[in-house]
Amino acid sequence: MEPSKRLTQRPVFVTGADGFVGSHLVERLVELDADVHALVRATSSGELKNIRRHGDDITVHRGDLRDKHSVERALRPLSDHGDSLIFHLGAQAHVGESWERPYETVDTNVNGTLNLLQSIVDLDLDIAKFDMAGTSEEYGNMNDEMVEKYEFDGDDRVLLSERSPVNPTSIYATSKLASDFLTMNYHDAYGLPTVTTRMFNNYGPRQNPRYITGTIITQALERDVVELGNLTPKRDMCYVSDGVRGHLHVALEGNPGEQYVYGYGENVSMREWTETILEVGVEEGYWEPTDIVQSEERFRPGDSDVEELLVGYEKLHEETGWKPTVSWREGIRRTIDWYANNRRSWYGRVDWR
Structure with missing residues (x-):
């Protein structure tokens, strides 16, 4: 059942509200007439990037997940309500940058989650x-010593579900796994009605251009070559609006103390993903045929890359009816359109110059 009147004027608190997934969630909550409280990271400019147009429809709280005082102050307005929903999407969410900024990643993701729960x-x-909001990166690569714990599909591919072992291979993944466990700790100890969600590789408009889909599109818009890292890993790519729907279904219908995973339900190698994006861009007239170059300088360090991610989202589907609705080519088309028409939003943020 799709969310509707269950959110009308209901207090909803969103961390990371001005980020990629958070801004799409805020947008949907405004459409559903929720009483939205948005926690955004305080900066000297105070400028909102993605939710500025919703300023009259939401309450913006400026703070920092790493600062418990500001977190507690932002949450205090919820004291007058007993049916509030909290979506914790705020994080340092880039795998590669977790190696460049390990302390910030752990501080934001782990201590930030702790500050929120304790507040x-x-x-x-x-x-x-x-x-x-967890991540599919927590699964990492298959642990051969636990092979009997994994599920496989008809093509002998590892199918990752709520029952699968975790094996994080990056600082980002480890920090998110710690946050998941903290969330369950507070359910067990204090009875908080918590759930954890592991989304598989969201993409779409407004995503940071340093992620794979934005990296491909922005280079194709500006250059005659697309330079990328390892193109053999496979990912389960889920369009952001489907990801937002997943969050809403879990929050409204999920069982406290449980975990839910979801994604597109199919995976694709990064080379095939790149080729599909470039094909769609040519078909839509955004660029001419473009060469793909693989650069070892863009690889993840050592053996930290995850080889293959594929979700089995049966639990969420059986309990709530959720399933993805946006095809890869349609999601890619919408995403290219946004990057092509919003250059000022990403031009100075790319990492390929």
Whole structure:
């Protein structure tokens, strides 16, 4: 059942609200007439990038997940309500940059989650659900010593579900796994109605151009060559609007203390993903045929790359009816269109110059 009147004027608190997935979630919540409280990271400019146009429809709280005082202050307005929903999407979410900024990654993702959970306890908030946004990166590569714990599909591919072992291979993945466990700790110890969600590789408009889809598109728009790192890993690519729907379904219908994973349900190598993006761009008239170059300088360090990710989202589908609705080519088309028409939003943020 799709969310509708269940969110009308209902208090909803979103961390990372001005980020990629967070801004799309805020947009959907505004459409559903929720009482949206958006936590955005305080900066000297105070400028909002993605949710500025919703300024009259939301309450913006400026703070930092690493600063418990600002987190607690932002949450305090929820004290008057007993049916609030909290979506924790704020994080340092780039795998590659977690190696460049390891301390910030751990501080933001782990301590930030701890500050949020402990503030809920300290304020004695009576919330309806706390959704911790995890990541498919927590699964890492298959652990050969635990092969009997994995599930396989008809093509002998590892199918990752709520029951699969975790094996994080990056600082980012480890920090998110720690955040997942903290979230469950607070459910077990304090009875907080928490759930954890592991999304598989979201993409779409407004995503940071340093992620793979944005890197491909921005280079194709500006150059006659696309330079990338390792093109053999396979990823389960899920369009952002489907990801947002997943969060809403879990928050409204998921069982406290449980985990939910979801994605497109099919995977693709990064070379095939690149080729598909370039094909769609040519078909839509955004660029001419473009060469693909693989550069070892863009590889993840050592053996930290994850070889293959493929989700089995049966649990979420059976409990809530959720399933992806946006095809890869349609999602790619929408994403290219956004990057092509919003150069000022990404031009100075790319990492390929």
